[in-house]
Amino acid sequence: MKIAVIKETNPGEQRVALIPDLVARLVKQGLEIWVEARAGEKSFWSNEAYTQAGAEVIADTDRLWGEPDVVLKVAPPNPAEAGKLRSGATLISCLTPLANEQLMSQLASQGVTSLAMELIPRSTRAQSMDALSSQASIAGYKAVLLAAAALPKYFPMLTTAAGTIAPAKVFIIGAGVAGLQAIATARRLGAIVEAFDIRPAVREEVQSLGAKFIEVPLNEDTVGENGYAKEVSQSAKELTQATIAQHVRSADVVITTAQVPGKKAPLLVTAEMVSQMRPGSVIVDLAAEQGGNCAYTEAGKSIDRHQVMVIGTINLPASVPVHASQLYSKNISTLLQYLIKDGVLNLDFTDDIVSSTCVTHEGKICHDRVRNFVKSTSQPSVVA
Amino acid sequence: MKIAVIKETNPGEQRVALIPDLVARLVKQGLEIWVEARAGEKSFWSNEAYTQAGAEVIADTDRLWGEPDVVLKVAPPNPAEAGKLRSGATLISCLTPLANEQLMSQLASQGVTSLAMELIPRSTRAQSMDALSSQASIAGYKAVLLAAAALPKYFPMLTTAAGTIAPAKVFIIGAGVAGLQAIATARRLGAIVEAFDIRPAVREEVQSLGAKFIEVPLNEDTVGENGYAKEVSQSAKELTQATIAQHVRSADVVITTAQVPGKKAPLLVTAEMVSQMRPGSVIVDLAAEQGGNCAYTEAGKSIDRHQVMVIGTINLPASVPVHASQLYSKNISTLLQYLIKDGVLNLDFTDDIVSSTCVTHEGKICHDRVRNFVKSTSQPSVVA
Structure with a gap:
């Protein structure tokens, strides 16, 4: 053959x-x-x-x-x-x-x-x-490296002769394979990590990697075919957005990984949320090619909006x-x-x-x- | 006032x-x-x-x-x-x-x-x-992030469903403040780290960060004013280069940090050494502005030679x-x-x-x- x-x-x-x-x-x-x-x-x-x-x-x-x-x-x-x-x-x-x-x-x-x-x-x-998983894991790893390289701050907490450096706060949206590897990598680099996912079942995985799991109590099923997240109702979306807004605001780095197979990526980080972030913060959007999870994302570009860098990644595994x-x-x-x-x-x-x-x-x-x-x-x- | x-x-x-x-x-x-x-x-x-x-x-x-x-x-x-x-x-x-x-x-x-x-x-x-130290530490941190982002491999060892990923090998030349922070950061990211310095006194610091200290037994004093490395004799240079060559060859990433105050940076990584590295390897030269520790370094540029990326960094603390x-x-x-x-x-x-x-x-x-x-x-x- x-x-x-x-x-x-x-x-x-x-x-x-x-x-x-x-x-x-x-x-x-x-x-x-x-x-x-x-x-x-x-x-x-x-x-x-x-x-x-x-x-x-x-x-x-x-x-x-x-x-x-x-x-x-x-x-x-x-x-x-x-x-x-x-x-x-x-x-x-x-x-x-x-x-x-x-x-x-x-x-x-x-x-x-x-x-x-x-x-x-x-x-x-x-x-x-499972190639989706093997490649998503690389995307999650690389997303954190790009964020760390773009952030005007250190990731780790450091105690120096010239004072203490506070650790960076990283908020990861979506705790699938990419999100979990992003959590692991951000933790390795010494950041404080929070992660959100609409699927409550991933809580333990998130916590075992040393991140805080951010939960939104929804009264509907959020897990679709093959264990991926599925689309949810309008009210669930609103509750989710309110929770996300609160954690985006206090983050130095936001990494979004939410994709629904065969659909446009859900909009999770709105223009208003970006405007409320600290100047110098960084967003890495792993769903850029599917339309992006952030309102400002442009696939293949790094965009500065409200002094926040929005990085729309394309095909990170290839890098x-x-x-x-x-x-x-x-x-x-x-x-x-x-x-x-x-x-x-x-x-x-x-x-x-x-x-x-x-x-x-x-x-x-x-x-x-x-x-x-x-x-x-x-x-x-x-x-x- | x-x-x-x-x-x-x-x-x-x-x-x-x-x-x-x-x-x-x-x-x-x-x-x-x-x-x-x-x-x-x-x-x-x-x-x-x-x-x-x-x-x-x-x-x-x-x-x-x-x-x-x-x-x-x-x-x-x-x-x-x-x-x-x-x-x-x-x-x-x-x-x-x-x-x-x-x-x-x-x-x-x-x-x-x-x-x-x-x-x-x-x-x-x-x-x-001590501003030199506070800023050098940032340069060492950022050098590793740039290397990790440029390397076509993962830094950490990973055990996945599709097999085991071997950890990256990082070789750091010069264990001053920048070198030590580079060691710490590469270790955080899960790499295997070796470090070389002509000053034997830094051995313990290197080892305490989890790196292997590479030593060259020299019969002369290598520590100059203020604790910085000083220029050494021709025979010491040759012995040093032979040792360096051996470790450069087996590294995925080489980070050079050797500077002598007020002088051109010493050439430590020759063109021949680069040609013997594995394709896809990365060199980050923190002495680029002082002429570089690597023969191929050009300040402010990333250069591909023998399929090795040579990154000549400028003013990393500013980034x-x-x-x-x-x-x-x-x-x-x-x-x-x-x-x-x-x-x-x-x-x-x-x-x-x-x-x-x-x-x-x-x-x-x-x-x-x-x-x-x-x-x-x-x-x-x-x-x-």
Whole structure:
């Protein structure tokens, strides 16, 4: 079975889908690995490292996309790239399936079997394939480093000959994987950390990392599919905002991580809240690409409003490409090995890992949620 | 007695010499404080905060420089600024006295009494006035944040569902105040830290922060005036370089902090050493403004050589302006209060704090080392 590792082409994307270490493991299992020339360049793996691991380094992109049985990528392919895939081939990659109906339709119509790394179920069995988690953790870590570098203050409390430095106060909104790693990193650097999440079940995790858990008593269910937060009612939103406002005001750093899969990110930090922050404070918005959790966020920019720096981050995992690639490689190769039986890809749709992850197969969009999304967005709206 | 706080004009300088908290203390002691309009703007203190603290906010720079008894600044004044000082006035500021003979001569000829914050002796008595230390500590902290943000890897060791992340290896050259704070910060972030210093006496401090002390057995004295490292012989340099090379090679991050007061920084990390580092490694050179400890350093730039990022930092304390200003304010106001007897400035040249710090007085350069430096540089050299 031939497996291709494609060089990423998105601007700023520095990761690679499979690092040499894991190439070597797959080669040992009898798989043939093709790697696009310079695929590992931005994550500091050379063509030579891939060759030594047993891969064939190939420059011809048409061959790389068109011949193999399985194609591995990090970011979704663009239409031209996807157009090179042959019918019957399998694409395993992040695909943003709930925000990219055109790609979903194209892959289906080309007869490509595609598996979206974002849709790996959050089960114990699939934990080592969970790319969303491995990459979100990096985003949470890096968000704190960016905040600390931008803050005009120290993070740690220090007792010096010229007086005592008070520790920075960091408020983290959303205690998912990114939020928890942000808490851990801010604590490592010596900050006082508060964290808010609408899911009360995360309280213990937050507290075990040394942060104070900020709770809003809501009378409704806040946990959606797969353990992610789900959208809540208007009254719950208002109560949440009032609580958030109070803690944003006293923070030196606010890190927002609230995303609802397939939807625009909820607005949690309003313009008014920003105006009430201390001059010199910093907001890092990890939901910038989904519209942002802060009113002032602009994706890819650092904006100064009311003397508060609002950093709208894009694809932070790509900025830590060695370890992001290492973890992603482990995720994707574990999935690949899980799918291979007797040297060939074997998709058992009664298995929830397969049925959750596979979005197109045999000419159709085979994933209910993705199919419904594509239907809803591809119909022309009646009202302008 | 009138004391003026000047708005800094150097590009990138975000600090202010006196923050409102310390203005209030000095006003309470009967001093009259003038603050230049917007002096605290870049360190997030408003004109209103200064007014509330009891200062008079003044926009007229000629008055601010020309009338007061004492003028406080962070960075050395430019010739035009210094030209506004009246004879008999006192300037307290960083003055880079051993790299700025023109300013020294100008201040002397104008009859200005000037005290250089860099020359505060490193004694227990003067500890709370030691601006070099308070600012170097910030540089060491920030250097690690910059390195961590630039490194394509995590700093901490992490055990994840997708495998174990090895901790970053950080090698710190020079365990002065900046180096020690860099060690502490890198350890906070979970890195494995090694530190080198030619002064064996710092071993225990290094070890107490959780770093491994790298020693080179030299048969000569390596400690100069004031406890700083001093220049060593050629053979000692070679032995040192061999040791350094070995540890640079295995590091993910190298932070260099070696400066010899009044001299070009020693070259410690050669081009060859950089070429032997792992691709993706990062060097932060805190001596960039003094010529750099690394062969590739360019002050104010981040340079990619052999896939190693060489960051030549400039004035890092200014990039943490709230706490840098707070600590500097404490340093300078402690010195000021120490010099004031019965409401007037009283310079007792038998006091080592005064004699070490005062560089010009009554029309002369009164500081031996500074006078010798000015003499040596102002004579035209015979050989081209």
